[in-house]
Amino acid sequence: MAKGVISAADQAEQLKQDGNTYFKKNRLGAAIDAYTEAITLCPNIPVYWTNRALCHLKRNDWTRVEEDCLKAVQLDNKSVKGHYMLGLALLQKEKYAEGIKELQRALDLGRGAHPNSYMVEEIWQELATAKYQEWERDSTKRSWELRRLKESCETALEEKYSRDDVSQKTDDTDEISNSTSEQLAALKLVFDKAAEADTPTDVPDYLCCKITLDIFRDPVITPSGLTYERAVILDHLEKVGKFDPITRETLFASQLIPNLAIKEAVEAFLEKHGWAYKMD
Structure with a gap:
């Protein structure tokens, strides 16, 4: 390469830096x-695609967000931002299953690379909201179907009561009426039970962090047996002091161990109840 000639890669990197400066402004x-x-100079660099996608996201141009992120994850299937923004774009099209899949991928990758980063929390919140929206849509549909079936x-039953009443005149009217009432009551119980899965559910206390009172994302257990949200207890240890906020016993970050039992319980609860509660 002749002296003073700038390579395409160097030009592309400078353009990326220029783009970052423009974006901040x-x-x-x-x-x-x-x-x-x-991208024109170096089309195989995924960060160029995700950076441009972020600009489109700021403009709510979701079609272009999807296009750029699809290219980014093709180039790098471990791109957290690529999967994250692709998930958001798919959700805008109400493609909940696909969007949730991409957000879950982004969350898994983010937890593996930077478990305590702000972006992991952001992805988790978006994933929670998306699952709630999917549940809300599906539960609304199920509720209407149950309601129509119940009315039918x-x-x-009422038509059958009327026919029986006419055919048997007045002799057994009270008996028929009582039987019909019992059947209607039993029918109500059946449909009420069927509707329980679509009823918002409170999260059990043991699945919530004692500091934030929010459901666990990444629970860790201390030597004293108490479980906290990892990011929250780490923040406490760094800013407040090296002690357990409840027992006041000395505590260091190295003593924190992932509470896999609680994490599995959280996932089981959310799976069972279809995320039937709204995240704050």
Whole structure:
């Protein structure tokens, strides 16, 4: 390479830096142009695609977000930002199953690379919201179907009562009426039981962090047997002191152990109840 000649890779990297500067100044159009030029020079660098996708996201241009993120994850299937923004774009199209799959992938990758980063928490919250929205949509559909079926069954019982009443005149009217009432009551119990799965559920206390009172994401247990959310207890140890906030016993970060039993219990609870509660 002749002296003074800048390589395509160096030019692309400079364009990326220019794009970052424009983005920080909220000059999204200029940032997109810079990232696009970088992509033209070096199309196989996934970060150029995710950076441009983030600009499109800021503009709510979800079709372009999806396109750029699809390219990014093709280039690097371990791109946390690629899977994350792709998941958000799919959710905008109400493709809940696909969007949730991408967010879960982003969360798994994020936990493996940077378990205590702010982005892991952000992804978790988006995943929780997405699962709730999916449950809400499906439960609403199920509720309407159950309601129509219940009304059809009640109508059929009442029509049967009317036919029996007419055919048997007045002799057994009270008996028929009582039997019909019992059947209607039994029918109500059956449908009430069927609707329980779509009823919002409170999270048990033992599945919640004693500090935040929020459901565990990444629970860790201390030598004293207490379980906390990892990010919260680490923040306490760093900013408050090296002691357990409840027992006041000396505690160091190295003593924290993942509480796999509670983590599995949380996942089982959320799976069983279909995320039938709204995240804050």
